[in-house]
Amino acid sequence: MDVMPLLSLVAGSAAVAGAARRTPVPAPLLLVAAGLAVSALPGVPAYTLDPGVVLPLLLPPLLYTSTRDSSYLGLRAHLRAVALLSVGYVLFATFVVGWAAYLLVPGLPLTAAMVLGAVVAPPDAVAATAVARRLGLPSRVTTILQGESLFNDATAITAYKVAVAAAVGEGATWSGGVMEFLVAAVGGVGVGLVLMAPLHWLRTHLREPLLQNTLSLLIPFAAYGVAEQVDASGVLAVVTVALYLGHRAWEVDFATRLQEEAVWRMVAFVLESSVFALIGLQLPVVLEGLLRTHAGAEAAWYAVAVFLVVVVTRFVWVYPATFLPRRLFRRVREREENPTWKGAMVTSWAGMRGVVSLAIAFSIPAVLHDGAPFPKRDLLLFLTFTTVIGTLVVQGLTLPPLIRLLRFPDRSPQEETLAEANAQAQASRAAERRLEDLLRDERNALPQPLADRLRAALERRRNSVWERLGQTDPATGESADDTYRRLFREVIGAEREVFVRLRDKRYIDDEMLRTLLRRLDLEEAVAHREPL
Known part of the structure; x- marks a missing residue:
């Protein structure tokens, strides 16, 4: 055939x-x-x-x-x-x-x-x-x-x-x-x-x-x-x-x-x-x-x-x-x-x-x-x-x-972003209440830095949508959320380069490299969001 x-x-x-x-x-x-x-x-x-x-x-x-x-x-x-x-x-x-x-x-x-x-x-x-x-x-x-x-x-x-x-x-x-x-x-x-x-x-x-x-x-x-x-x-x-x-x-x-x-x-x-x-x-x-x-x-x-x-x-x-x-x-x-x-x-x-x-x-x-x-x-x-x-x-x-x-009426990006922000705010409040309930249970005890990291992640998701409604940076035209994502990609990229360099020097093998890169990929996926 x-x-x-x-x-x-x-x-x-x-x-x-x-x-x-x-x-x-x-x-x-x-x-x-x-x-x-x-x-x-x-x-x-x-x-x-x-x-x-x-x-x-x-x-x-x-x-x-x-x-x-x-x-x-x-x-x-x-x-x-x-x-x-x-x-x-x-x-x-x-x-x-x-x-x-x-x-x-x-x-x-x-x-x-x-x-x-x-x-x-x-x-x-x-x-x-x-x-x-x-x-x-x-x-x-x-x-x-x-x-x-x-x-x-x-x-x-x-x-x-x-x-x-x-x-x-x-x-x-x-x-x-x-x-x-x-x-x-x-x-x-x-x-x-x-x-x-x-x-x-x-x-x-x-x-x-x-x-x-x-x-x-x-x-x-x-x-x-x-x-x-x-x-x-x-x-x-x-x-x-x-x-x-x-x-x-x-x-x-x-x-x-x-x-x-x-x-x-x-x-x-x-x-x-x-x-x-x-x-x-x-x-x-x-x-x-x-x-x-x-x-x-x-x-x-x-x-x-x-x-x-x-x-x-x-x-x-x-x-x-x-x-x-x-x-x-x-x-x-x-x-x-x-x-x-x-x-x-x-x-x-x-x-x-x-x-x-x-x-x-x-x-x-x-x-x-x-x-x-x-x-x-x-x-x-x-x-x-x-x-x-x-x-x-x-x-x-x-x-x-x-x-x-x-000439159909244009969809309002501001209204859509506002609706997204309100939905995210409601979800974040529910998540925060759930997190505090869990942390009060001694079986879920965490070191304070890790507990604060969970709270910061929730706050980051809640604020990111509202930031798109705010002013943009006059120098770059970016919102604070856009700048955050760009900087996050830059620091993730720097980590990738180090991992690859260590693999090339045989300090780590390819299997470990794939594990480390997948972890970075997942973190970048969480931070990344397609533009509206």
């Missing part, structure tokens, strides 16, 4: 994604563009997007890491809006896009057209949420977009299965499709509910961080696989488990949390970079089959038309779904904050499609039950590809300027 194409894909994707951080262009767009450019080079191997790999091996970890970083309380607060997008919109887009394709493409059966509708229905919000966070969109819009991306794949995959069953002649009916959707959804959530408590118990009772993180890497695959074995939604099973574990992550050992965050950030970076590059690399595979059956100009017209229908359909759904419930139901007006037309505009335009659509498209069967070729399969692959590329390029490039043009 030749592993060089895979290694080249991962290394090249990581390099492009790293370079993208130095540009204003979102990384997914540069990765897709790089994939398109590389696919045209002579000698580049064909990277075929195998749905048997993407769906069970790539989708679960990407879903898991996205869900762990989301807010359970935020999703619950905006559950109605998330459900309207992740279920209502996906089904609406399936029918509208499918019907439009049926009217547009001569000879395309309605059932096959509905397959296309289900394939291109679910947006991939990875790029959109990255832009939203960077440009400071209101948290409500960001939470809704992120929530939609967690659940809409389950709706689209179920709708796709129903449409394919009807297209290949398995006698599927719409009523049967609705029942299959309900069974898959309830089953997926049910599997997640069954698994989440035992998995959390394991995470909190394993004492070795290495074992805990190994378990963490296996969880999304286990949840997805168990659900798929019972014909339930693996996507919803993964999301349910990840929401619960993320919400209860504070109960896990600190060393596990530190390692887990680093591990999953690396996994998400590699997978997201690779899958977006794979989208661009699919061009030769898609064109190879298409050009045997369709003229280029004809296929281009179909692609533009389907792209426009996909874009317009989202606006047609989002605006009524955003404002009508408030007009119709007093309970919605009382319980939810008032949405704005600006938020609806961004939500409508943030409908970029991604790798899940392409993976589903490549799983379209080649033949029907009677042995005949699947109607216009090559064209369906092409239209999926152009829709994905079109939304990523057109909407992805214009989304940041649109957000700036709409």
